[in-house]
Amino acid sequence: MPELPEVETIARELNGHVTGRRIEAIEIFRADALGRQAPADFCRALRGREIRHCSRRGKYLIFHLHPERYLVVHLRMTGKFAVTAPLEAPLRDHRLWFHLDDGRVLVFQDLRCFGTLDVVARLSDSPALSKLGMEPLSPQCTQSWLRRALAASRTPLKPWLMDQTKIAGLGNIYASEILYAAGLDPTQPANGLDGPSVARLHRATRRILRKAILKSGTTISDFRRVDQKTGEFQHFLRVYGKAGEPCPKCKTPIAAIRQQQRSTFYCPRCQR
DNA sequence: AGCGGAACCTGTCGGC
DNA sequence: TGCCGACAGGTTCCGC
Numbered sequence: 001m002p003e004l005p006e007v008e009t010i011a012r013e014l015n016g017h018v019t020g021r022r023i024e025a026i027e028i029f030r031a032d033a034l035g036r037q038a039p040a041d042f043c044r045a046l047r048g049r050e051i052r053h054c055s056r057r058g059k060y061l062i063f064h065l066h067p068e069r070y071l072v073v074h075l076r077m078t079g080k081f082a083v084t085a086p087l088e089a090p091l092r093d094h095r096l097w098f099h100l101d102d103g104r105v106l107v108f109q110d111l112r113c114f115g116t117l118d119v120v121a122r123l124s125d126s127p128a129l130s131k132l133g134m135e136p137l138s139p140q141c142t143q144s145w146l147r148r149a150l151a152a153s154r155t156p157l158k159p160w161l162m163d164q165t166k167i168a169g170l171g172n173i174y175a176s177e178i179l180y181a182a183g184l185d186p187t188q189p190a191n192g193l194d195g196p197s198v199a200r201l202h203r204a205t206r207r208i209l210r211k212a213i214l215k216s217g218t219t220i221s222d223f224r225r226v227d228q229k230t231g232e233f234q235h236f237l238r239v240y241g242k243a244g245e246p247c248p249k250c251k252t253p254i255a256a257i258r259q260q261q262r263s264t265f266y267c268p269r270c271q272r
Numbered sequence: 273a274g275c276g277g278a279a280c281c282t283g284t285c286g287g288c
Numbered sequence: 289t290g291c292c293g294a295c296a297g298g299t300t301c302c303g304c
Contacts, residue, residue, distance in 0.1 A: 003297065076298050112281050114298065155274065171297055220297065
């Protein structure tokens with residue numbers, strides 16, 4: 001489900017709901033998300049700790065706990081968090097309940113059971129986080145960084161943008177939208193971009209992500225915010241999911257192709 | 273280095 | 289109505 005803007009939205013909203021709350025107990029209804037961590041160890045590592053705040057790195061959500069521990073969560077396709085009053089019984093997609101010290105419950109839901117939750121003592125202990133590349137909205141993500149990074153690879157642009165070890169946080173929706181906004185062919189090799197193209201890609205990446213965060217992300221089927229509201233960026237999508245519809249700029253039908261087993265949407269006329 | 277394919281798991285949708 | 293395959297916003301592993 002969620003890419004950078006959706007995870008950023010969830011982190012911000014969780015801050016309003018769970019900051020300062022202590023985790024009093026944990027109930028696990030289905031342990032897939034814990035990977036090789038034993039449920040008892042997982043609970044023991046979290047119980048009694050206070051949630052100081054939530055942040056995001058790439059598509060990972062990070063709960064900063066006190067005394068120091070970190071809960072590193074990846075929502076994959078269908079993971080969600082909700083904060084609710086106590087329930088009698090878990091709903092079908094409820095995987096874990098974190099009982100908080102104000103009586104409410106932080107619920108982790110995940111229909112497809114792809115999501116992951118890991119507890120680490122230090123952020124540098126997380127193998128997942130250590131593999132991530134540049135944060136696209138950070139000050140370090142400059143045009144010259146992007147130029148050098150692109151020059152090192154002949155991978156087609158769209159798969160390049162989705163490679164989390166290069167830039168962290170872009171998925172299938174935003175990669176397509178960014179390339180449309182930049183007017184770039186998703187199939188062209190990363191190292192084939194000239195200076196002006198790199199500049200357009202850099203600007204489009206930051207502009208699209210900032211706007212998507214402003215709109216609280218994209219809800220296509222099941223993304224929900226912590227309060228169950230939908231994101232609103234889907235109203236601003238130009239190409240994603242719009243195969244056959246006219247390009248907003250030139251009216252050429254939007255094309256759909258497969259790249260690395262994922263759909264790519266683009267305008268064959270505007271993107272070269 | 274980089275690609276295709278499969279795997280993780282569940283639901284939905286379109287075609288026949 | 290029912291069955292079957294394709295597909296879904298992600299990541300990782302394996303083999304070539």
